[in-house]
Amino acid sequence: MSRTVFCKKYQQELEGLEAVPFPGPAGEEVFNHVSKQAWLEWTEHQTRLINEKHLNMMDLQARKYITEQRSKFLSGEDYDKAEGYVPENKEK
Structure with a gap:
């Protein structure tokens, strides 16, 4: 069973994530405190x-x-968006 986090x-x-994503506090x-889904979304946004x-x-x-x-x-919270980014149209 995978671990869960709030x-x-x-x-x-x-x-939750399977391992600490980077060293330190x-x-x-x-x-x-961050789900796998939220972390994957962050890495794409980053x-x-x-x-x-x-x-x-x-x-x-x-x-x-x-x-x-x-x-x-x-x-x-509110965060910066990437200006000029156009999501790929996956309905082709």
């Missing part, structure tokens, strides 16, 4: 932000921005 984004018990927080905003993840300011956006996204 997801802070969706405010319900959902399947923030990674533990995600592991304990990729869009990095690509659309041309972020260099070697830059400290870019990493700080992504960390702030991750916190907002996973907490259900």
Whole structure:
């Protein structure tokens, strides 16, 4: 049976991650309070932000921005959208 967590984004018990996604207290927080579904949605959104905003993840300011956006996204707060992103039409 998979482990469940009370997801802070969706405010319900959902399947949790299988492992801590990154080291440190923030990674533990995600592991304990974010569902697998919310984390997968975040990683897709993070990729869009990095690509659309041309972020260099070697830059400290870019990493700080992504960390702030991750916190907002996973907490259900307002977060930045990727301007110019057009979802793929899967009904072809």
